[in-house]
Amino acid sequence: MGVKVLLRNPRRELEIPGPITVVNLLAKLDLNREAVIVIQGDTLVAGDASLSDDDSIEIRPVISGGAE
Amino acid sequence: MKCVTCKGPAVIDIRRHNANFCVDHFFELCRRQVMKAIDDHSMIAKGEKVLVAVSGGKDSLAVWDLLLDLGYEADGLYIGLGIGEYSDTSGDHARAFATERGLTLLEVDVPGRFGYDIPSGSRAARRAPCSACGLSKRHLFDEAAIQGGYDVLVTGHNLDDEAAVLFGNTLHWQTDFLGRQHPVLPARDGFPRKVKPLVRLTERETAAYCVLRGIDYLVDECPMAAGNKHISYKLALNDIEKMSPGAKHSFYFGFLDRAAALFEPEAEADREELHPCASCGAPTTAETCAFCRLVDRAGGEVPHDDQPSAVPVVLGTTRAGAKQ
Numbered sequence: 001m002g003v004k005v006l007l008r009n010p011r012r013e014l015e016i017p018g019p020i021t022v023v024n025l026l027a028k029l030d031l032n033r034e035a036v037i038v039i040q041g042d043t044l045v046a047g048d049a050s051l052s053d054d055d056s057i058e059i060r061p062v063i064s065g066g067a068e
Numbered sequence: 069m070k071c072v073t074c075k076g077p078a079v080i081d082i083r084r085h086n087a088n089f090c091v092d093h094f095f096e097l098c099r100r101q102v103m104k105a106i107d108d109h110s111m112i113a114k115g116e117k118v119l120v121a122v123s124g125g126k127d128s129l130a131v132w133d134l135l136l137d138l139g140y141e142a143d144g145l146y147i148g149l150g151i152g153e154y155s156d157t158s159g160d161h162a163r164a165f166a167t168e169r170g171l172t173l174l175e176v177d178v179p180g181r182f183g184y185d186i187p188s189g190s191r192a193a194r195r196a197p198c199s200a201c202g203l204s205k206r207h208l209f210d211e212a213a214i215q216g217g218y219d220v221l222v223t224g225h226n227l228d229d230e231a232a233v234l235f236g237n238t239l240h241w242q243t244d245f246l247g248r249q250h251p252v253l254p255a256r257d258g259f260p261r262k263v264k265p266l267v268r269l270t271e272r273e274t275a276a277y278c279v280l281r282g283i284d285y286l287v288d289e290c291p292m293a294a295g296n297k298h299i300s301y302k303l304a305l306n307d308i309e310k311m312s313p314g315a316k317h318s319f320y321f322g323f324l325d326r327a328a329a330l331f332e333p334e335a336e337a338d339r340e341e342l343h344p345c346a347s348c349g350a351p352t353t354a355e356t357c358a359f360c361r362l363v364d365r366a367g368g369e370v371p372h373d374d375q376p377s378a379v380p381v382v383l384g385t386t387r388a389g390a391k392q
Contacts, residue, residue, distance in 0.1 A: 009289055033083075034306040037275050044079040044276055046069040046088060062275040063302050064125055064289055065229055 004056040005029075018053040025051060026059070035063055080276050083313035091280050098277050101268035102134045109252045111263035116219035118142040119260075121209050122173070124161030126285040127224030130274040131266050132165070133283060135222065142222065143172040145212050145378055147205050150178055150185025154291055161286045167383040174216065174378040176208050181377050182368040186292060189366030197292035200362060207359035211350060212378035213260035225264040228271045231316040232301040234323055247335025250328060257342045258351035270316065 002015035003025065016025060022038050022045050038045045039058040051057065069078040071090035078088035082097075089097055106112055118135060122128040122144040135142045146162040149155050159175070166173035179185045184192075190200035213221040230249070237245045255261040266274060278285050293299065308315045344350070345357035348370050352358070363370050 008287055032303075032306050032310050034270075034272060034309045035303070037080075037272060037279065039279055042279070042282065043091070044279060046078050047081045048069045060275065060279075060287060061289075062126070062271045063228070063299060063306075064127070064271065065232075065293065065298055065302070 001053045003051045003053060006056070006058040008058070008060050018055065019050050021047070022049050022051065023047045029059070031059065036061055079280070080273075082273065084270075084309070084317055086313070094276065094280065098130075098134060098269060098273065099138060102131075102265045103138060105251065105265050105268045106138075106263075109250075109263070111252055111265055112140060112220050112222075114139075116140075117217060118220055118222055119174075119209075119213050119216060119218040120144050120222045121205070121224070122146050122162045122165070123224070124158035124165075124286045125224070126275045126278045126283075127226050127229075127266060127271065129161070129165050129224075129283050129285050130269075130277050130281075131222060131224045132171075133281060134277075135265065136169070136171075143174065143216075143218075145174045145176070145209065146381075147208050148175060148177045148179070149201060149204065150189075151187060151290065151292060154288065157288070158286045161284060163381060163383060164284060166381070173381045173383065174212060175381045176212065176377045176379075178204060178208075182363050182370060184363060184366035184368035189362070189368065190292075192367050193362050193365035195362070196296075198296055198298070200366070201292065203358055203362055207350065207357070208377060209262075210259055211348075212376070214258065215376045216378065218260060220261045220263055222263055222265060224266055224274075226266040226269055226271045226274055227316055227320060228302050228305070230264070230267050231305055231320045232298055234320055235301045235305060236297060243331050244335050246323075246328070247331035247333070250324070258344075267320070268317075 003018045003020060005014045005016055007014065016028065026033055026036065033047065036059050039060055040055065045057060069081060069088045070076065071078045071093050072087040073093040074090060076090045078090055080094055081088045112118060118140050120128065120132045120135065120142050122132055132142060132144055144162065144166055146159055148159055163173060186197055186201050190197040193200060209221055234249060237249065251264045251267045253262040305316050340353040342351040342353060345352045345360055346355050347360040348357060350357045360370050
């Protein structure tokens with residue numbers, strides 16, 4: 001049991017033990033908060049929100065673009 | 069975490085503003101930043117005919133949505149570049165956005181019209197894929213805007229894009245490029261005015277805007293762009309931003325305020341006289357423009373049938389039967 005985390009590019013799923021704040025979850029996964037958004041359902045989850053074992057979230061990268 | 073404006077529950081924290089926002093006040097922030105960019109740089113006048121270059125990604129769909137929300141009349145332009153499933157999916161996102169809102173979307177099918185695609189064409193032409201893609205898109209954006217009688221062409225370049233380009237140009241002291249890096253390129257000699265209304269928003273903010281607005285954008289990254297320098301510059305700048313919130317904004321807008329003008333004379337001096345391309349008629353400094361040379365080297369052909377390359381998509385139909 002844990003917080004279900006969907007990661008993209010490449011797509012994969014993890015379970016991280018809760019409760020854990022979004023900020024701490026991103027730090028645990030070594031992700032820069034400036035480079036991702038955290039989605040739950042059809043809305044976003046703020047950095048200080050606490051996630052519990054029955055929560056499912058998506059961590060979506062936001063960096064895009066080719067060099068012209 | 070509470071919204072800085074209404075004290076309701078916040079959904080996003082923006083460290084460079086040292087503030088948190090609820091959904092409604094985040095939308096208000098995005099609209100305000102776009103209006104400020106447009107006003108500060110005289111990007112678009114009310115009543116002008118606007119063409120938005122859309123890729124199906126977050127930035128182009130966000131800017132199209134924001135412009136419509138702010139009362140501008142804007143059509144979209146999608147360029148199908150033939151990058152396999154990626155292009156198929158990106159086109160679907162652009163068409164779905166236009167269909168759901170009853171908008172006009174123009175489309176250029178590069179393989180169908182010019183006989184090459186980016187993966188094989190860039191190999192044949194011995195150009196980096198992102199370089200061939202950028203050259204193709206710039207030419208086709210300009211052509212569609214001019215042929216369609218649009219006053220201004222809008223692209224979805226955001227603060228991260230501009231800061232990363234500035235970072236690369238500064239690392240290599242490309243002073244001629246530095247003299248041309250501005251959120252507005254005025255119309256000249258057969259080129260349309262080109263503007264970047266998202267320069268005051270980061271790509272984290274445009275992604276958040278899309279999710280909260282219910283805009284279904286293409287999340288996957290272009291397979292041709294993996295590992296390119298532009299993305300590595302963005303990663304480096306985000307590391308700096310993490311330690312020093314607001315660094316990207318200060319870097320880019322500090323450049324515009326205090327340094328850009330210093331490089332403009334060199335960029336102006338480098339500007340050679342333009343004349344029509346012998347093949348397609350687009351403005352160029354050479355006998356044949358870079359796009360026509362690319363098409364030739366990529367094994368394609370520039371048609372001379374007096375038909376516009378960008379044609380309206382009949383929305384609500386399947387992709388295969390979309391173009392008439």
